[in-house]
Amino acid sequence: MVKLHELPAEELFTSGHRLCAGCAAGTIMRMTMKALRRPTVIVNATGCIQVSTTPYPYTSWKVSYVHIAFENTAAVASGIEAAYKVLKRKGLYDKDVDVIAVAGDGGTFDIGIQALSGALERGHDFLFICYDNEAYMNTGIQRSGATPHGAATTTSPAGRKIPGKPEFKKDLIGICIAHGIEYAATASPAYWNDYITKVRKGLEVNGPAVIHVFSPCPTGMRFDPSRSIEIARLAVQTRYWPIYEFERGTYRLNIKVPQPKPLLDFLKMQGRFAHLFQPEFQHELNALQRWVEDNWRRIATLCGERP
Amino acid sequence: MAKVMGLTGNEAVAYAVKQCNVDVVAAYPITPQTIMVEVISQYIYDGEMDAEFICVESEHSAMSACIGASLAGARVFTGTASQGLALMHEMLYIASGLRCPIVMGVANRALSAPLNIHGDHSDMMGSRDCGWIQIYSENSQEAYDWTIQAFKIAEDPRVLLPVSVNIDGFILSHCVENVVVLEDEDVARFLPPRKPLITIDPTKPITVGAICLPDYYFEVKFQQVQALKEAYNVIREVNREYEKLSGRRYDFVEAYAMDDAEAAVLCLGSTAGTAKVVARELRKEGKKVGVVKPWVYRPFPEESIIKALGDVKAVAVLDRACSFGAPFHALCSDIIATLYRHGKDIKVFNCVYGLGGRDITPMEIRSIFEETLETARSGRVREYIKFIGVRE
Numbered sequence: 001m002v003k004l005h006e007l008p009a010e011e012l013f014t015s016g017h018r019l020c021a022g023c024a025a026g027t028i029m030r031m032t033m034k035a036l037r038r039p040t041v042i043v044n045a046t047g048c049i050q051v052s053t054t055p056y057p058y059t060s061w062k063v064s065y066v067h068i069a070f071e072n073t074a075a076v077a078s079g080i081e082a083a084y085k086v087l088k089r090k091g092l093y094d095k096d097v098d099v100i101a102v103a104g105d106g107g108t109f110d111i112g113i114q115a116l117s118g119a120l121e122r123g124h125d126f127l128f129i130c131y132d133n134e135a136y137m138n139t140g141i142q143r144s145g146a147t148p149h150g151a152a153t154t155t156s157p158a159g160r161k162i163p164g165k166p167e168f169k170k171d172l173i174g175i176c177i178a179h180g181i182e183y184a185a186t187a188s189p190a191y192w193n194d195y196i197t198k199v200r201k202g203l204e205v206n207g208p209a210v211i212h213v214f215s216p217c218p219t220g221m222r223f224d225p226s227r228s229i230e231i232a233r234l235a236v237q238t239r240y241w242p243i244y245e246f247e248r249g250t251y252r253l254n255i256k257v258p259q260p261k262p263l264l265d266f267l268k269m270q271g272r273f274a275h276l277f278q279p280e281f282q283h284e285l286n287a288l289q290r291w292v293e294d295n296w297r298r299i300a301t302l303c304g305e306r307p
Numbered sequence: 308m309a310k311v312m313g314l315t316g317n318e319a320v321a322y323a324v325k326q327c328n329v330d331v332v333a334a335y336p337i338t339p340q341t342i343m344v345e346v347i348s349q350y351i352y353d354g355e356m357d358a359e360f361i362c363v364e365s366e367h368s369a370m371s372a373c374i375g376a377s378l379a380g381a382r383v384f385t386g387t388a389s390q391g392l393a394l395m396h397e398m399l400y401i402a403s404g405l406r407c408p409i410v411m412g413v414a415n416r417a418l419s420a421p422l423n424i425h426g427d428h429s430d431m432m433g434s435r436d437c438g439w440i441q442i443y444s445e446n447s448q449e450a451y452d453w454t455i456q457a458f459k460i461a462e463d464p465r466v467l468l469p470v471s472v473n474i475d476g477f478i479l480s481h482c483v484e485n486v487v488v489l490e491d492e493d494v495a496r497f498l499p500p501r502k503p504l505i506t507i508d509p510t511k512p513i514t515v516g517a518i519c520l521p522d523y524y525f526e527v528k529f530q531q532v533q534a535l536k537e538a539y540n541v542i543r544e545v546n547r548e549y550e551k552l553s554g555r556r557y558d559f560v561e562a563y564a565m566d567d568a569e570a571a572v573l574c575l576g577s578t579a580g581t582a583k584v585v586a587r588e589l590r591k592e593g594k595k596v597g598v599v600k601p602w603v604y605r606p607f608p609e610e611s612i613i614k615a616l617g618d619v620k621a622v623a624v625l626d627r628a629c630s631f632g633a634p635f636h637a638l639c640s641d642i643i644a645t646l647y648r649h650g651k652d653i654k655v656f657n658c659v660y661g662l663g664g665r666d667i668t669p670m671e672i673r674s675i676f677e678e679t680l681e682t683a684r685s686g687r688v689r690e691y692i693k694f695i696g697v698r699e
């Protein structure tokens with residue numbers, strides 16, 4: 001675990017960006033920068049972070065930053081990693097460079113999954129960070145493969161007939177681990193030490209690593225912007241967002257939650273779930289509750305814990 | 308003593324890529340380009356070429372990886388065709404917009420539907436406005452020569468644009484021809500390792516790919532317009548330098564038997580070879596015809612075309628792709644616009660031919676020539692758009 005006083009004071013992700021008040025993605029990027037170990041290139045998918053941190057001629061980045069498109073972050077990272085490898089071999093560049101790909105849930109779970117799968121399979125030495133705000137927040141809150149069951153988005157609205165998203169969230173970490181990579185982990189900005197430690201671990205792995213971090217979005221999830229970190233913490237403490245890691249074949253539950261807080265406390269704070277509290281949609285609330293319990297049980301078992 | 312090798316178009320491009328000391332190749336196999344990347348893979352796996360080969364999972368990722376590698380300062384190559392080029396479409400604009408000097412071999416092939424693997428120009432013509440320099444080769448020799456020149460043109464700081472070197476699918480990609488190749492050292496002297504002006508070197512951090520709203524986007528695009536204009540001078544310089552090295556003269560346009568021609572056929576790629584043979588026969592019969600073949604399609608070499616056409620009275624423009632619903636097909640539209648702009652009253656008609664790899668025969672080209680002569684005599688175009696060899 002890292003120590004607070006050992007973290008660099010320098011801010012490589014600067015203030016002045018245009019992210020919404022309370023956006024956890026900004027906090028996550030700032031923390032990510034604290035974990036860097038050497039010259040680093042950030043490759044970023046189109047999305048909230050990209051449009052909000054690089055309004056030409058301004059930039060929030062004091063590291064090299066590349067944005068190409070939405071669906072290809074991992075492919076671009078592949079090219080950059082390969083280029084530095086060969087340029088170093090040929091004596092045309094003399095530094096070791098870290099490459100971090102950053103994409104939202106849309107750019108990871110959905111449109112970006114093919115490029116991510118390809119890059120993981122090829123074994124490029126890079127870290128992929130998915131900041132998951134559980135919908136296409138940048139384009140105005142449309143559902144993604146990461147949106148939880150029952151959540152209202154503009155393409156899975158809380159309708160009179162269909163109360164929010166009927167489907168359940170994809171298991172991103174499971175998909176990534178299935179590629180045979182060495183390191184994958186979930187994280188939360190409420191647990192900064194755990195997150196920064198994991199970013200560092202992901203960088204140190206020789207090969208691809210993936211971190212899936214929960215990124216509360218006051219605008220899209222509809223909660224008070226002052227409560228992002230509280231929401232992030234509650235997600236962990238209600239077992240909604242299990243914090244675990246996979247390292248060379250071993251699963252580890254990093255944050256144990258022996259006495260979970262009621263899931264309803266977490267759901268009630270967010271407007272996206274408000275419609276589920278109408279009596280006629282009780283069954284959907286139950287379904288989401290069941291999914292959270294099953295997911296926890298599955299992960300706890302993988303981690304060798306008693307669920 | 309010049310070294311001669313028997314190479315297909317694909318192999319000629321691959322051999323040039325090896326000699327150009329490319330750093331990164333990211334590609335996905337597609338017929339009829341496949342052999343191009345197979346040969347490059349073999350070079351790398353045999354240790355004959357020191358490059359990273361990224362065997363990506365799609366053409367979209369191929370171009371994405373190329374852009375990343377190019378921004379890092381590497382010399383980058385990819386190859387594709389048809390559906391692959393279409394899948395890359397989005398990335399083609401980003402490669403040129405971010406001024407990445409990538410070179411791409413395209414074994415031109417028809418676009419689906421219906422599925423067809425054979426040669427026509429629908430793929431590159433579908434991406435003709437993507438901001439790339441676009442070159443068409445007539446044979447394997449030209450494919451080899453242009454590939455080497457393409458890196459020099461692309462990487463010139465006055466240009467910094469990607470270049471596509473096009474070879475007709477199967478007709479060139481798979482046909483073995485004699486190719487006079489240069490010595491490795493000569494290519495290395497002509498094309499030293501890439502020296503990029505700016506890279507994403509993280510010790511000197513920069514931001515690439517920012518969002519440019521209406522206050523800046525237009526200027527960025529205007530700079531691309533200027534870079535393509537600048538490319539005219541650079542292409543000419545590179546052609547002259549390459550001529551000194553190889554003895555082979557390249558230009559924007561090749562004019563064949565055009566000195567006193569009254570009528571001409573204008574076409575891209577391998578069809579020009581057939582057209583030249585037919586023109587030679589017609590010349591023997593005393594008919595004053597010639598062939599104009601643009602090597603460089605983008606930037607469109609207006610001046611060179613006007614010069615090559617000289618005093619002809621009629622020209623048939625052959626398009627191997629359809630611009631559905633357009634008044635003329637792509638190449639012909641460009642020619643008519645060029646003639647209008649230069650105040651030239653040359654009668655033009657458009658022949659669409661060879662879609663999906665259908666052969667165009669010397670007999671068909673002969674009848675096109677005869678119609679150009681008839682048009683030159685009468686001063687009247689009988690039919691503005693003809694479809695050659697189609698069953699109606």
